[in-house]
Amino acid sequence: MDFNQLRNRFNFTFLSSRLGIQVLIFCIGFSLAHCQWQKSSESSSISSIQQNPSLASKHSQHLEWIKIKETVWIHRSFGEFQGQVYSANGLVVLSNKGAVVIDTPWTESQTEELFSEIKTKFQKEILFLLVTHAHDDRMAGVPLFHKRNIPVYSTALTAKLAKERGLGKTNPILDIQTRLPAGNQSVEVFYPGQGHSADNIVVWLPETHILFGGCLVKALDAKDLGNVKEADLNEWPNSVKRVLSRYTDAEVVVPGHGDWGKLDLLRHTIRLLVSPNH
Ligand SMILES: [Zn+2]
Structure with a gap:
């Protein structure tokens, strides 16, 4: 080839x-x-959360909302794995034309909550969904977006993997770097290379200087990288460095799991990769 x-x-x-x-x-x-490659659940980030009792203690099955700015909110959902509950972060970006959703909640019922709360809490219609890689804590709610005829966008690689893993169909319009307008806001996706998964992308919000790192980025209290079965440990630090040098003016960084912070999260992720046993 x-x-x-x-x-x-x-x-x-x-x-x-x-x-x-x-x-x-x-x-x-x-x-x-x-x-x-196998059809799998979000085992990698699960392991890192297992090291994090503060997250593991949140046994809610309802969606939580964490406000970063007036126009940007984290939707935090919860999924069960081997009898334990773990959390996952996605984003909702509010514009004058509607809402953009980045990653679905971890279950279909929490995705229904997402729909009704975007309607009641923010009085917005959803413009489109972006998914940041083909794992179920990012994509479990995709079929419900299709039911409502909301466009679902991903890279071509994520679309291919999602199809293989039965995670649903996505429209592969996203390239290595794509900016999508959404009323008075916009979202930029960037593929930095392999890391947590082969297809992980990050999302930059230029108007608010918020970076959604997804599962490429670990929370500050993450003690390890979790299950690295699908990870590329050699490339992962380089991929994070590319994100770090591209978005030097990021004011907020949101990881796939755990608490948001600043660019420290990227440096912490590199430290975990460079000296995993520290
Ligand atoms: Zn993942």
Whole structure:
């Protein structure tokens, strides 16, 4: 398979720079790893939360809302794994035209709550959903978005993995770097390379300087990287460094699980990767 075939396969149009070469390496890596991938749950972040009693003690099955700014809220949902409850973060961005949702809650019932609360709490219609990688704490609610005819966007790789894993269909319009307008707000997605998963992307909100790191980024109190079965431990620090150098003016960083903070979360993630046993 030559480069053009790979490029077409993943719908990547980014050719000309160093990043283009990284994409090629990534694509080859993906092809080699493909046969070993399994349908799986969010086991990686689960393990890190197991080390974090403050999160594990939150035994709520209802969605929680955490306000970052007037226009940006975390939707925190809860999922069960092996009899324990863990939390996961997604975002809701409010614009004058409607709401953008980044990642679905972990269950369908909490996704129903998300719909009704966006309606009652914010009086907004949902413009579209972005999913940041093909795991169920990001995508469990996707079928309900389809039921309501709300567009669901991802990268081509996430779309492919989601299909293989039975996580639902997504429209693969997102490239390595794509900015989508949403009324008086906008969202930029960036694929920094492999990390927690092969397909993890981050989302930047230029108007509010908020960075949604998703599962590429660990919370400050995370003591380890969790289950690294699908992770690329060699590339992960480089991917985080790319995010760090691109979004130097981030004021808030939201991890996939745990509390939000500042750019420290990225440095903490790199520290965990460089010296995992510290
Ligand atoms: Zn994940």
